[in-house]
Amino acid sequence: MFKKTQIKLTIIYSLLFLILFWGFSFGIYVWMEHSFGEGYISKVKQVQQQQGNNIGEHEDKTTQIAMVSGDVALNQLRDVLLTMNGIFLIIVPMVSWMLAKKSLTPIEIMYKQQKQFVSDASHELRTPLSIIKGEFDVLLQKKRSPAQYQKTVQSSREEINRLTSLVENLLILARMNAGNNHTQMTFLDLPDTINRIISKLTPKIQQKQLSLHFTPPKENTPLYGQEVLLSQLFFNLIDNAITYTPKKGTIWITLEEKKQNMLITVRDTGIGIPIPLQRKIFDRFYRVDTSRTQTKGFGLGLAIAKAIVEKHKGSITVLSQEDKGTTFTVSLPLS
Numbered sequence: 001m002f003k004k005t006q007i008k009l010t011i012i013y014s015l016l017f018l019i020l021f022w023g024f025s026f027g028i029y030v031w032m033e034h035s036f037g038e039g040y041i042s043k044v045k046q047v048q049q050q051q052g053n054n055i056g057e058h059e060d061k062t063t064q065i066a067m068v069s070g071d072v073a074l075n076q077l078r079d080v081l082l083t084m085n086g087i088f089l090i091i092v093p094m095v096s097w098m099l100a101k102k103s104l105t106p107i108e109i110m111y112k113q114q115k116q117f118v119s120d121a122s123h124e125l126r127t128p129l130s131i132i133k134g135e136f137d138v139l140l141q142k143k144r145s146p147a148q149y150q151k152t153v154q155s156s157r158e159e160i161n162r163l164t165s166l167v168e169n170l171l172i173l174a175r176m177n178a179g180n181n182h183t184q185m186t187f188l189d190l191p192d193t194i195n196r197i198i199s200k201l202t203p204k205i206q207q208k209q210l211s212l213h214f215t216p217p218k219e220n221t222p223l224y225g226q227e228v229l230l231s232q233l234f235f236n237l238i239d240n241a242i243t244y245t246p247k248k249g250t251i252w253i254t255l256e257e258k259k260q261n262m263l264i265t266v267r268d269t270g271i272g273i274p275i276p277l278q279r280k281i282f283d284r285f286y287r288v289d290t291s292r293t294q295t296k297g298f299g300l301g302l303a304i305a306k307a308i309v310e311k312h313k314g315s316i317t318v319l320s321q322e323d324k325g326t327t328f329t330v331s332l333p334l335s
């Protein structure tokens with residue numbers, strides 16, 4: 001599909017360039033022909049008159065010389081223009097081919113990413129649906145006890161929760177990509193937002209017996225942004241820190257103002273991320289070797305986090321050492 005478009009674009013670019021070059025050359029030639037023709041001769045005569053040597057034979061000779069030299073110059077110009085346009089005829093299609101490739105490459109990359117995204121999303125959506133269907137099929141094969149029905153309904157409910165969470169995440173990403181996330185921008189109290197996220201995650205923290213330390217800044221400058229999205233961003237980071245830190249580990253969250261930016265760090269003593277894989281963790285649906293943890297994530301949390309940070313014109317970085325821990329640093333502009 002992209003090869004055909006590249007050929008079409010090459011033809012369009014080539015025609016445009018060639019029409020432009022040929023038109024320009026033709027214009028120059030016509031203009032010069034006019035200048036070397038009557039206009040040129042009358043100018044020569046004018047100069048002669050001004051110098052006082054406008055007498056008979058001498059005048060004719062000078063006019064003749066002027067005409068011949070005008071013709072020679074015109075012929076030379078025609079040859080140069082023809083050679084130049086001949087060369088353009090070879091160069092222009094090559095340049096156009098490269099230009100067409102350059103214009104199409106980003107679109108091709110985006111198209112491939114989008115295709116991959118749709119295929120990953122379909123796969124992730126199909127898995128819980130197949131599980132639910134399989135469980136119901138087995139259940140319906142014969143009469144079961146109420147306990148068995150309850151067990152199947154319970155496990156299907158868990159799968160439906162997973163599906164709901166996946167669809168919600170996909171919606172967030174789709175809205176962010178389409179640029180139509182119209183949540184209102186407000187000045188928000190970041191320490192307050194983070195405290196609310198911590199409260200929400202407290203059962204999970206307690207279950208893993210983790211200790212969490214949050215240091216709010218001494219002076220608090222409100223941050224201008226979309227509260228729903230920023231809450232989601234910090235939820236995803238803190239949730240990851242909890243998920244990927246083994247029992248009795250520690251998590252630190254700090255907020256600090258630095259050069260008109262708010263720096264937020266989430267550090268943990270968790271399993272860490274191997275260095276070569278660190279640049280991939282922000283990709284949609286990417287998960288580091290799933291055998292490392294028992295958790296069933298989708299690999300969307302960090303992709304969403306990155307999209308939210310970029311929407312707020314900030315940056316997100318990761319520093320991690322395997323089996324030592326991970327630090328995510330988010331920098332958001334304060335103005």
Ligand SMILES: Nc1ncnc2c1ncn2[C@@H]1O[C@H](COP(=O)(O)OP(=O)(O)OP(=O)(O)O)[C@@H](O)[C@H]1O
Pocket residue numbers: 236240241244245268270271272273281286287288289296297298299300301302303326
């Ligand atoms: N704090 C962390 N410590 C160690 N590994 C991490 C940490 N945060 C993220 N990762 C790794 O990066 C991967 C991508 O994280 P991400 O949050 O995008 O997806 P997820 O947690 O697997 O699923 P979900 O979509 O439910 O968030 C994770 O699968 C995990 O392997």
Ligand SMILES: [Mg+2]
Pocket residue numbers: 236239240297300301302
């Ligand atoms: Mg996650």
